[in-house]
Every structure is written in structure tokens, then in C-alpha cells.
Amino acid sequence: MYNSKVIDTDHKDVIHDIAFDFYGRRMATCSSDQLVKIWNLDDDGNWVLDSTLKSPSGAVWKVTWAHPEFGQIIATCSFDRSATIYEDSISDKGHGMKRSWIKRCPLVDARSSVTDVKFAPKSMGLVLAVCCADGLVRLYEAYDIMNLSQWATVHDINTRLPCCSCISWNPSPSRFSAPLLAVGSDDGCLANSSNNSSGGTMSITNTNTPNNASNNTARVAIFAYCDNGRRWEQVETLLSITDRVHDIAFAPNPGRSFHILAVASKDLKIIVLKPKPANSDGSCGGFDLAVAGQFADHGSNVWRVSWNVTGTVVSASGDNGLVKIYKANYLDVWKCVGTLSSFGAVPHSISDRPDEEEQPVQPQQTFGNSAQSLATNKSSAVGAVAAAAASGARYLKMASTNNPGTVVWH
Amino acid sequence: MPSMMELEEMISSRFYVISNNNAENYRGHYAQSVGVHSLAVYPALQPSMPTPSAEANKGVSIIQHLSPKSWLFSRHSRQLVNEAMGTFRSLQGMVEDATPREGDDPLDLTSALINKSREYRSMLQACVCSLNSDLDKLEPDSDEYQEMAGQCQLLYKMELLLGLVEIIFVDSRPGSLILSQLVCWVRLHYPACTEQMVKIMAEEDPSQHNLYWQTIYELVCQGRMSDARQMLQQHPYCHTDAFVAIEEILRKMPTYQLYSGVSDGEFMLRWQHWQAECENRLQGGEFAAWSHLKKLAEIMCGNSASILSVTMCGEGNRNDRGGCWVPHLLATLLFTQPNVKLHRLHDAATRAITECCVKLSALDALLLSAMQGDALQVVRGCQQTLDNLWLGAHLTDLLHHALASQRHTQLSLAAMRESIVQDYALELAGHPSLWQVGIVYLDYCGTEGVKDASPLTSLLLERVPLTSDAKAHKVINMAEQRNLEHVVRGVCRVMGRRAANEGRLAAAIWWAVRAKDAPFTSHTAHQVLHRYLTSGEFQSSALLLDHLGPTMLLSETLTFLGKYREFHSLYNRGDRKQAADLLVTLISSKLAPQYFWPVLLLDVLPLLQSSEDSQDKDDEIVVTAAHTYELMYCLNSVVDKFQRDNSRDRGSAVAMECGLVRAFTQREHELRTCLAHNLARAIVTESSSHSVTAMSGISAA
Structure with missing residues (x-):
């Protein structure tokens, strides 16, 4: 069951990304309309617009927050080949205290569209990873965390991937494991990055192109920082994934000896990485990879994956309009524990459908692109739920039950 | 609804x-x-x-x-959540105490577990009561009413299930004759007939009430024979033969008591004899004149059609509290199979359900699987059918301990308990005001026991929104109890950073010191010094600096800040000699940042002047000659620096012109004069005192 709170962001175009700060009380949204908006959660639980930041040119793809230990800092990346760092700071110049978001530093080394930015875990200091469509990942560091206008490139990583689309840090490195960075790749951004000068929508550019790169290219590479060479080395390539990767995310690690990586590609893969013992020369030993879960119930593509803060639940959004929530049960078997469906296109006459066998509707295995098939899929699902709750809108809401904290046993 | x-x-x-x-x-x-x-x-x-x-x-x-x-987060459930946590905790404590040490036999936990289970049940009942009392104040059509009514029913059913689980898994008696326990269970949950009886008995002529007979039937179906007899005595014809006969039957019905010394077989013999007598009288037509009494006798002879007709239209059973099959089951068992064993219960229940022709709800299925003795299935069902894990977590925990103490070690149940309790903890931890309860549950999830905090705890604690200082302290407290040092430091850092951003420098220093974050402490201390440069006072930081103690050693700048503040208090106390010594040490040890030297020199000025004023007492030299040299060197280097900056950059010269720095440039000349005077006096005094000591040394020799 969910309580839903609607926030009208007033973005004039597609929202590409939203990011929450460490505590989940501030939210940043970014959109094709070149705006980044910052929202605060007030005491009554409403989201209130704090400020609006305008990117100089081009759609803003991604936005991310730094750890609050470093202050209130966000980084954005955009179509205009730059990543930008903003800080929410208080100045007492003028009359009284004034709080405002200040653009601290544009990072303009990229030669093509910047597709993702992520701050490193706090133990590494204030480090930002920026990945671009040309296959390069750059790590920037603010040496003086009191002065955010100076950032220096500390590492350049050539991923040798066709087109980086997403990166993820291993969120909780321990003393026993080197910092890890996973990079995923799709293609199409490269081909289209030049013909759309005003910043179209990323999603259009990267999928209308046929899958022209050879299907045998590995799409996910994992890099580890090696103390010996003081550089990032590629320690693993996920050869099993050759489809375009749209999103990638390491799970927060509550003291496990292994790491869990969720990869959004044609399907959702949950991959367990068990570290091998380090080599005799001290370099990273690599990982034993195992697929812990593979879910193809998202139509033809999974677009986003997102872990909760404890790394126990992962949600994935796919082509067929469903958001599915996965959780491992006590035997470490990953299962879908909830489904969220869009309601938008369904006519309102659902409540007079006769009672159907009530059960969560299985998503279609073969995804048809026609809106019709989607509508029938949705309406049968909604009809089933609504029939159980013929008494009106309120029960519709109750019926739309979803409890990610519970393991469903089938 | x-x-x-x-x-x-x-x-x-x-x-x-x-x-x-x-x-x-x-x-x-x-x-x-x-x-x-x-x-x-x-x-x-x-x-x-x-x-x-x-x-x-x-x-x-x-x-x-x-x-x-979820209803778990509603206003009424608050008490339920918190009290359940207390019970859960004490139960874990007891289990831990009872764990056998070497060689000891494990203590029997059964009575403790029964107690705890009853505590849970009474919590549920209290919650239902409070919901019910609030329900009366609401419009029956409003959404809130319907939601609360639904919650009420849900809680009621949960209690029903917990009661059954208690009978079957926790409070299992020898011989596994469970009918007497079942009777109590049903009586407690289907009290409508006794309520009805009280209402009818209050009437002037109870026998005229239209529910008079129905109520008597229902009482008999629950085995409340004496109540039924009491009602029968209100009938105007109660002295006729038929009534006397039925009363005798009611009175004579044997009931099984565990420790009454009657064996299972003997009890059955008596019971069969009783039913045979009942049958005889019925066949003999003793009740032919009274259709009601006839039906009563039929019920007691175990005629299922008669029983069904009562249980199906019973006032208390018709509402959907768990369906009517449970009272029907009990009545059937009472009058056909009073020696029912646990392993037969499930069959009897399935029969009762088919006879009642009810559609099985999910919770009914749970009751059934409990009757089947399938603990795992009960746990799974709880997970699946309820929208939160309150019952799931506590039930699984109870079952785990109960079955473990009976040595039916079930590994999967232990694993499930851990995972469900953890899920319940996470459910609570996600709530803005129940997170503390969630953290407590997490303490008991790890296989290691209480000593090791669950690794999830630190992930959750560090993400508790620090909306106020009080909340930050709460988080720190909880983290310290669990030895999560890094969480404590993280919270302090964030708070320090925030305070610094908001200009609350004293608070920032305090948090930074707690976080043991040297660079940030230095940064903030510098900010305090800069503020002092412009305003000439410490404002709120003064109190903090007075009480820093040894923690000031964390960073050099903070040490200087603390010592400088100490100088202030020494000076204010009139302890000039010590104050001057301290000040010069601060300069000569290079502890003071150079931009702050002008202030220190300005502070020397009154000391020098005061020693000039007190010329008559010649032994009072506040600043010694050696120290004066130091000060002169310091003065020169400051002035040199000013000149260099001035020639290089006009901008910084303007910045210099603020507050105390301007005062310094204005009084530079005065300072030089005073230093020179003091040097002269000091040399004279020191050499004379030196010679005096030298002389005394010679004379002593």
C-alpha cells in the first residue's frame, strides 16, 4: 500500500532524472527544458520548491547529491558536454543571511555529451566521477573542501567501451575492498550527439539507432583502484551482457563480503561479485561473478534500476510501463514482491467489469509496441483490483496494494 | 463497508x-x-x-x-507498536537467559512464551478497544470510519489467529486433548451470545423475547451449560417435566479437565453414557410437546443439521468476524467428538467449512494451516496476506522459540525468523517517527545475538534526517550504545558543517571537536579569529572556549584560540604577569597565525602601560626583557608585512583596514614607545635583581 503525494514540478519537458539527498529530505529534478530544480521536504511532508537553476545550454541528463559532510552540493551533467557543480551556500553580504545556490565550477573537459555523474563514497573525499559518451570516465577531486571552485582531474579512465551511459560507485567500500566503479555502455549517443544541437531528449537519440555495434561487445566493465600503481585498473568485464546497458547500480553494502550489482539492460540482472584473493604482487585479484537473479518481465528494455538505502530492495522500470520491486527472501533468492502500473491510458469504466480472478497480473512476456496491448494489459490488471473494491475510489487506492517489505511466496 | x-x-x-x-x-x-x-x-x-x-x-x-x-502507521497503532517492542525485547532477554550454559538442561520457556503471547494478544485487544471507542465518534459513512472499521476487523482476526497458535504450538498440553482450550478460545472471540443473554435477562419477561431460544441454543453450542440453565429457569413452564429433564441433561454433561484425575478413556465412557441418556429421552418423546426443547436435545445428541441451523444464523456469528465456521466447528466437536486430538482437528475443521459452505478467506486459510500444525505455512501466510509484518514478526519469533524449546529444531524457521524480523524492522525504520523502534528490532536480527549490532543499523542510523540538535543527539546516543563510532563521527561532521554554513561558529567547533575532524576544526577556528578581528569579541564562542579542556589539542588553531581565550580570562582576573607570559609564548611558539599578531600586540599595550603606571613598585615587571625583544621582533615583522602588501596590492590594504587591524595601525607608534620604555625598565630591574641574587649567592657561599 502506498500513500501518494503528487508534486507538480512545472518542468516544461521530460524529466530525465531525480535525485534525493542523503537523508531523502531534498530532491533535485532535471529535465530537457535545461532546468534543474531543487525541492525541500517541509515539516508537513510537502515538497516545496527551493530554487531553480538554469543550465547554460542543453538538456540536463543527470543530477546527483554529494554527502552532506561536504555541504549541500549537487553535480549535474548535460548535453552541452559539461558537468557542473553547484553549492547551496549562505552569504551574509548585504542585508542579513541569504541562502542561494551558487555555480561553483563547470567541468568542461569532455569532448562529447556527458551521460552520467556520480559522487564517490564519502570515505574517498569529495570526488566526482563523470562519464561521457566517448568512453572516457574522469574523476575530479576538490582538494580543499572549503573551496569548491577548484577541482582537478585526478584520474582519466579509458573504459574502451563503445559509449558510456552510466556509472556506479561501490557505495560502501571497506578496508578490505578497494574502491570500485562500474561503467555501463549503450550506443547511439555518439552517432546522434552532433545532430541535435538544442538538446533533445536522450531517450530518443539512443534507441532509434539500430543496434549497430557488434553484439559481442561486453557492455559492463568494473574498475578498481589499485594502491600499487595508484591508478584505476579494469578488473572485470561482464562478458555475459552484450545488450545495451541503460543503468547500473551497486547495492549499498551492509558489511557483506561480496558486492551486488544491478544491471538494467534488455532484462534486469542482479549480479553478485565475490572478491578473489589479491594477487601476490598486491594488485586486485578480480571477482567471481554469479548471476543471482535475472528478470525479463519488463518488456524489451529495463531503463532504470534503483536500490533502497539498505540495499535490500531494488526497483526497476521498464518498457512496458511497469515498475517492479525485487527483494531477496531468506534463502537469498530474488523475487518480485510488488508491481506498480501506470494508470494513465486506461478508461474509467473499469469499475463495472465483472469480478475476475483476483491476482497480480503477470506482465506480458512478449512485449508488443502497440498501445492497445498495453491498454488491455492495464485494464485487466486494474479491473481485477477494482472489482474487489467496487465501493469507490478510496478502495481503489487500498486495493492497489504494494508492500515491498514483504516477500511473496508463490 | x-x-x-x-x-x-x-x-x-x-x-x-x-x-x-x-x-x-x-x-x-x-x-x-x-x-x-x-x-x-x-x-x-x-x-x-x-x-x-x-x-x-x-x-x-x-x-x-x-x-x-499501512494501519501500522496510524495513530491508534502507536501504542501497539511500542508495547510490542517492549514485550519482544523482554522475550529475547528471557530466551538469552534460558540458553543452557555448559552441562545445564535448558530451562523450560513454555510458561514465559505463553505469557508473552498473552501480552501480545492483550495489546491487540486494547488496540481494538481504542479503535472502537473512536469509531463511535465518527460518521459511519466517512472514509475514516470505514478504514478504521476495516483495521478493527483485521486486528480482531490477528488476535484470533494468535490465540489459536498459542493453543496449538506454544501451550501444547500432554495427551493433546485440546477441546477445553478450544472452548475458551471460541468463547473469548465470539461473546455475542453472552451479551445477548445479559440483555434478555434484564427484560421483565425474558421468555417473551424473540431471541430467547436462539440465545439458549448458542450458549449450549459454546458449552455454556450453566448459563443456558439459568435462562431456562426464567421460562414460566420451567417446572414441567420436559424442562426438568432437559435441565438435568445440561447439568450432567461431563467436561474434560486435564488434571482432574479422570483418564481420557474414562471421560469418554462417561460422555457416551450421558449422550446415550440424552438420546433415549429424545427418542422417548419427552420433549415432543416442546419443539424448542426438542431442538436443544437434538443439538446435544450431535445432530449436525440442528447445530448448523443454530450456528449459521447466530447473531454473533453472522457478522464477518472470521466466518461462522469456527463456532460451528466447536459445537460439532463438543457434541460428537469431545476427545478430539490435535492431529484430527484439521479434518474436523475442513468438514465444518464444507458444512457451512463459506468461501475461505486468506485468514481462514491461516487458521486452517495452524490447525494442521504447519508452522512454516502460518508464517508464510502472515507475510503474504497482511499488509505489514507486525503479526508476522512476533508470531514467527514466538513459534521459533516455542519449537526450538521443544527440540524440534527447524533451521528454516530460524532463518525465516531472522529475515522477517529484519523486514519488520526495516518497515518501521522507514517511518519518520518509528525508526527508533525499528533499530531496536534490528539488534535482535543478527545470528550473533545482541552483542553485535546488525550491519543494517549503521546504514539506517546515518540516514536519519538530522532535523534538529535533539535528533542528532538521539542518533549519536543510539550509535554509541551500539559502538558505531563512524556513525557518531559522521553525524557530528554533518552537524558541524551545517552550523558553520549557518554562521554558528561555536556550535560548529563543538561538533567538529566531537567528530575529531582536525582540518575542519582549524578552518572553523580561523573563522572565529577572523570574526574576532572585525568585531573584537568572541560572542557565543567564549563559553565554549573556556570549557574546551584537553580537546583543544585537536588542531593548532584551536589550541591557540583556547589559549588566547585563557589569556583574556587571566587578564580580566588581574593576573597580569601570567597573562603577559602566556601571550608572548603564544607569539614566540608560532602558534598564533600571523594575521592575528596585530591583535596580540594590541593586547600587550595595556600590560606595558600598566607596568609604567606602577613605577613605584619596582619589582613588578610584567613583560621581561627577553619577551620585549620577542615582541619588538614581532611588531617589526607585522609592519614589514603590511608595507609589502600595500606596495603589492591595493585591494588587500583595504581589507586590512577593518576593525582591530586599523586600530593597530593607528596605535603602532604608541606601541613602539611603550615597548622601548618597558625594555629599559626591564633591563634595569632584571640586572639589579640579578645582581641581588648573585650577591646573596656569594654571601651564602
């Missing part, structure tokens, strides 16, 4: 619909996790769709923030 059945179905179908009617061109949503179980969903433009027109962009900007909803 939805029936219980519908409510359960709603809960167990885990399908949520995101309504966004505007975004018709958008194929679904992207989701972003927030916190533990919340989600933010925003419309996704799927690639196969054409670029939308401006018109179609309507609704594209809508984000929905979905947070888990």
Missing part, C-alpha cells in the same frame, strides 16, 4: 496503480528509491513514441512520491 473477505483480498494483491491521467503519451514511469521503502516515480518518455507536442507535454512534470501506507 467492505467485508472482511474483500479487505483481505485487497491487501494480499500486491499491485499498485499509479494514476496520472494527464500523461497519456507517457508509457509508464521511472522509479527512484527514497529511504527504505519509499519511491518517487516520474513519467518516462518511451523511445518508441514520437517527440510529444507541447500539448501532450501536459502531465510530464508530475512526480509522485509514494510512501508505504
Whole structure:
């Protein structure tokens, strides 16, 4: 069951990304309309617009927050080949205290569209990873965390991937494991990055192109920082994934000896990485990879994956309009524990459908692109739920039950 | 009002619909996790769709923030959640105490477990009561009423289930004759007939009440024979033969008592004899004149049609509290199979259900699996059918301990208990005001026991929003109890950073010191010094600096700040000699940052002047000659630096002109004069005192 709170962001175009700060009380949204908006959660639980930041040119793809230990800092990346760092700071110049978001530093080394930015875990200091469509990942560091206008490139990583689309840090490195960075790749951004000068929508550019790169290219590479060479080395390539990767995310690690990586590609893969013992020369030993879960119930593509803060639940959004929530049960078997469906296109006459066998509707295995098939899929699902709750809108809401904290046993 | 059945179905179908009617061109949503179980969903433009027109962009900007909803988070459940935590904790404590040390026999936990189970049940009942009393104040049509009524029913059924589990798994008696326990269980949960009886007996002529006979039937069906007899005595013809006969039958019905010294077989013999007598009288037509009495006798002879007709239309059973099959089961067992054993119960229940022709709800299925003795299935069912894990977690925990103490070691149950309790903890931890309770439950999830905090605890604690200082302290406290040093430091750092951002420098230093964050402490200490440069006072920092103690050694700048503040208090106390010594040490040890030297020199000035004023007492030299040299060197280097800066850069010269620095440039000349005077006096005094000591040394020799 969910309580839903609607926030009208007033973005004039597609929202590409939203990011929450460490505590989940501030939210940043970014959109094709070149705006980044910052929202605060007030005491009554409403989201209130704090400020609006305008990117100089081009759609803003991604936005991310730094750890609050470093202050209130966000980084954005955009179509205009730059990543930008903003800080929410208080100045007492003028009359009284004034709080405002200040653009601290544009990072303009990229030669093509910047597709993702992520701050490193706090133990590494204030480090930002920026990945671009040309296959390069750059790590920037603010040496003086009191002065955010100076950032220096500390590492350049050539991923040798066709087109980086997403990166993820291993969120909780321990003393026993080197910092890890996973990079995923799709293609199409490269081909289209030049013909759309005003910043179209990323999603259009990267999928209308046929899958022209050879299907045998590995799409996910994992890099580890090696103390010996003081550089990032590629320690693993996920050869099993050759489809375009749209999103990638390491799970927060509550003291496990292994790491869990969720990869959004044609399907959702949950991959367990068990570290091998380090080599005799001290370099990273690599990982034993195992697929812990593979879910193809998202139509033809999974677009986003997102872990909760404890790394126990992962949600994935796919082509067929469903958001599915996965959780491992006590035997470490990953299962879908909830489904969220869009309601938008369904006519309102659902409540007079006769009672159907009530059960969560299985998503279609073969995804048809026609809106019709989607509508029938949705309406049968909604009809089933609504029939159980013929008494009106309120029960519709109750019926739309979803409890990610519970393991469903089938 | 939805029936219980519908409510359960709603809960167990885990399908949520995101309504966004505007975004018709958008194929679904992207989701972003927030916190533990919340989600933010925003419309996704799927690639196969054409670029939308401006018109179609309507609704594209809508984000929905979905947070888990459950009755667990309602106002009425607060007490339930908190009290259950207390009971859970004490139960874990008892289990730990009872764990056998080497060689000891494990203590029997059964009575403790029964106690705890009853505590849980009474909590549920209290919650139902408080809900009911609030229900009366509400409009029956309002949404809130319906929601609360639904919650009421749910809680009631949970208690029903917990009661049955207690009988079957926790409080298992020798011989496994369970009818007497079942009787208590049903009587407690289906009290409608006794309520009805009280109402009828209050009437002037009870026998004229239209529910008079129905109530008597129901009382008999629950085995409340004396109540039934009492009601029968109110009948005007109660002295006729038929009434006397039925009363005798009612009075004579044997009931099985565990420790009464009557064996199982002997009891059955008596019971069969009693029923045979009843049958004889019925066959003999003793009750032919009274159809009501005849039916009563039929019930007692175990005539299932008669029993069914009573239980099906019973006033208390007709509402959907768990369906009518439970009272029917009891009545059937009472009059056909009073020696029913645990392993026969499930068959009897299935028969009762078919006779009642009820559709089985999910919770009924749970009751059935409990009757089957399938603990795992009960646990699974709880997970599946309820919208939160309150019952799941506590029930699993009880079952785990109960079955473990009976040495039916079930590994999977232990693993399940851990995972369910953890899930319940996470459910609570995601709630803005129940997170503390969640953390407590997490303490008991690890296999290691209480000593080691669950690794999830630190992940959750560090993400508790620090909305106020009080909350920060609470988090720190909880983290310290669990030895999570890094969480404590993280919280302090964040708080320090925030305080510094808001200009509360004293607070920032305090937090930074707690976090043992040297660079940040130095940074903030510098800020305090800069502020002192402009305003000439420490403002709120003064109190903090007075009480820093040894923690000031964390960073050099902070040490200087603390010592400088100490100088102030020495000076204010009139301890000039010490004050001057301290000041010069601060300069000569290079502890003082150079930009602050002008202030120190200004501070020397009154000391020098005071020693000039007190010329008559010649032994009072506040600043010694050696120290004066130091000060002169310091003065020169400051002035040199000013000149260098001035020639190089006009801008910084303007910055110098603020507050104390300007005062310094104005009084530079005065300072030089005083230093010179003091040097002269000091040399004279020191050499004379030196010679005096030298002389005395010689004379002593």
C-alpha cells in the first residue's frame, strides 16, 4: 500500500532524472527544458520548491547529491558536454543571511555529451566521477573542501567501451575492498550527439539507432583502484551482457563480503561479485561473478534500476510501463514482491467489469509496441483490483496494494 | 463497508496503480528509491513514441512520491507498536537467559512464551478497544470510519489467529486433548451470545423475547451449560417435566479437565453414557410437546443439521468476524467428538467449512494451516496476506522459540525468523517517527545475538534526517550504545558543517571537536579569529572556549584560540604577569597565525602601560626583557608585512583596514614607545635583581 503525494514540478519537458539527498529530505529534478530544480521536504511532508537553476545550454541528463559532510552540493551533467557543480551556500553580504545556490565550477573537459555523474563514497573525499559518451570516465577531486571552485582531474579512465551511459560507485567500500566503479555502455549517443544541437531528449537519440555495434561487445566493465600503481585498473568485464546497458547500480553494502550489482539492460540482472584473493604482487585479484537473479518481465528494455538505502530492495522500470520491486527472501533468492502500473491510458469504466480472478497480473512476456496491448494489459490488471473494491475510489487506492517489505511466496 | 473477505483480498494483491491521467503519451514511469521503502516515480518518455507536442507535454512534470501506507502507521497503532517492542525485547532477554550454559538442561520457556503471547494478544485487544471507542465518534459513512472499521476487523482476526497458535504450538498440553482450550478460545472471540443473554435477562419477561431460544441454543453450542440453565429457569413452564429433564441433561454433561484425575478413556465412557441418556429421552418423546426443547436435545445428541441451523444464523456469528465456521466447528466437536486430538482437528475443521459452505478467506486459510500444525505455512501466510509484518514478526519469533524449546529444531524457521524480523524492522525504520523502534528490532536480527549490532543499523542510523540538535543527539546516543563510532563521527561532521554554513561558529567547533575532524576544526577556528578581528569579541564562542579542556589539542588553531581565550580570562582576573607570559609564548611558539599578531600586540599595550603606571613598585615587571625583544621582533615583522602588501596590492590594504587591524595601525607608534620604555625598565630591574641574587649567592657561599 502506498500513500501518494503528487508534486507538480512545472518542468516544461521530460524529466530525465531525480535525485534525493542523503537523508531523502531534498530532491533535485532535471529535465530537457535545461532546468534543474531543487525541492525541500517541509515539516508537513510537502515538497516545496527551493530554487531553480538554469543550465547554460542543453538538456540536463543527470543530477546527483554529494554527502552532506561536504555541504549541500549537487553535480549535474548535460548535453552541452559539461558537468557542473553547484553549492547551496549562505552569504551574509548585504542585508542579513541569504541562502542561494551558487555555480561553483563547470567541468568542461569532455569532448562529447556527458551521460552520467556520480559522487564517490564519502570515505574517498569529495570526488566526482563523470562519464561521457566517448568512453572516457574522469574523476575530479576538490582538494580543499572549503573551496569548491577548484577541482582537478585526478584520474582519466579509458573504459574502451563503445559509449558510456552510466556509472556506479561501490557505495560502501571497506578496508578490505578497494574502491570500485562500474561503467555501463549503450550506443547511439555518439552517432546522434552532433545532430541535435538544442538538446533533445536522450531517450530518443539512443534507441532509434539500430543496434549497430557488434553484439559481442561486453557492455559492463568494473574498475578498481589499485594502491600499487595508484591508478584505476579494469578488473572485470561482464562478458555475459552484450545488450545495451541503460543503468547500473551497486547495492549499498551492509558489511557483506561480496558486492551486488544491478544491471538494467534488455532484462534486469542482479549480479553478485565475490572478491578473489589479491594477487601476490598486491594488485586486485578480480571477482567471481554469479548471476543471482535475472528478470525479463519488463518488456524489451529495463531503463532504470534503483536500490533502497539498505540495499535490500531494488526497483526497476521498464518498457512496458511497469515498475517492479525485487527483494531477496531468506534463502537469498530474488523475487518480485510488488508491481506498480501506470494508470494513465486506461478508461474509467473499469469499475463495472465483472469480478475476475483476483491476482497480480503477470506482465506480458512478449512485449508488443502497440498501445492497445498495453491498454488491455492495464485494464485487466486494474479491473481485477477494482472489482474487489467496487465501493469507490478510496478502495481503489487500498486495493492497489504494494508492500515491498514483504516477500511473496508463490 | 467492505467485508472482511474483500479487505483481505485487497491487501494480499500486491499491485499498485499509479494514476496520472494527464500523461497519456507517457508509457509508464521511472522509479527512484527514497529511504527504505519509499519511491518517487516520474513519467518516462518511451523511445518508441514520437517527440510529444507541447500539448501532450501536459502531465510530464508530475512526480509522485509514494510512501508505504499501512494501519501500522496510524495513530491508534502507536501504542501497539511500542508495547510490542517492549514485550519482544523482554522475550529475547528471557530466551538469552534460558540458553543452557555448559552441562545445564535448558530451562523450560513454555510458561514465559505463553505469557508473552498473552501480552501480545492483550495489546491487540486494547488496540481494538481504542479503535472502537473512536469509531463511535465518527460518521459511519466517512472514509475514516470505514478504514478504521476495516483495521478493527483485521486486528480482531490477528488476535484470533494468535490465540489459536498459542493453543496449538506454544501451550501444547500432554495427551493433546485440546477441546477445553478450544472452548475458551471460541468463547473469548465470539461473546455475542453472552451479551445477548445479559440483555434478555434484564427484560421483565425474558421468555417473551424473540431471541430467547436462539440465545439458549448458542450458549449450549459454546458449552455454556450453566448459563443456558439459568435462562431456562426464567421460562414460566420451567417446572414441567420436559424442562426438568432437559435441565438435568445440561447439568450432567461431563467436561474434560486435564488434571482432574479422570483418564481420557474414562471421560469418554462417561460422555457416551450421558449422550446415550440424552438420546433415549429424545427418542422417548419427552420433549415432543416442546419443539424448542426438542431442538436443544437434538443439538446435544450431535445432530449436525440442528447445530448448523443454530450456528449459521447466530447473531454473533453472522457478522464477518472470521466466518461462522469456527463456532460451528466447536459445537460439532463438543457434541460428537469431545476427545478430539490435535492431529484430527484439521479434518474436523475442513468438514465444518464444507458444512457451512463459506468461501475461505486468506485468514481462514491461516487458521486452517495452524490447525494442521504447519508452522512454516502460518508464517508464510502472515507475510503474504497482511499488509505489514507486525503479526508476522512476533508470531514467527514466538513459534521459533516455542519449537526450538521443544527440540524440534527447524533451521528454516530460524532463518525465516531472522529475515522477517529484519523486514519488520526495516518497515518501521522507514517511518519518520518509528525508526527508533525499528533499530531496536534490528539488534535482535543478527545470528550473533545482541552483542553485535546488525550491519543494517549503521546504514539506517546515518540516514536519519538530522532535523534538529535533539535528533542528532538521539542518533549519536543510539550509535554509541551500539559502538558505531563512524556513525557518531559522521553525524557530528554533518552537524558541524551545517552550523558553520549557518554562521554558528561555536556550535560548529563543538561538533567538529566531537567528530575529531582536525582540518575542519582549524578552518572553523580561523573563522572565529577572523570574526574576532572585525568585531573584537568572541560572542557565543567564549563559553565554549573556556570549557574546551584537553580537546583543544585537536588542531593548532584551536589550541591557540583556547589559549588566547585563557589569556583574556587571566587578564580580566588581574593576573597580569601570567597573562603577559602566556601571550608572548603564544607569539614566540608560532602558534598564533600571523594575521592575528596585530591583535596580540594590541593586547600587550595595556600590560606595558600598566607596568609604567606602577613605577613605584619596582619589582613588578610584567613583560621581561627577553619577551620585549620577542615582541619588538614581532611588531617589526607585522609592519614589514603590511608595507609589502600595500606596495603589492591595493585591494588587500583595504581589507586590512577593518576593525582591530586599523586600530593597530593607528596605535603602532604608541606601541613602539611603550615597548622601548618597558625594555629599559626591564633591563634595569632584571640586572639589579640579578645582581641581588648573585650577591646573596656569594654571601651564602
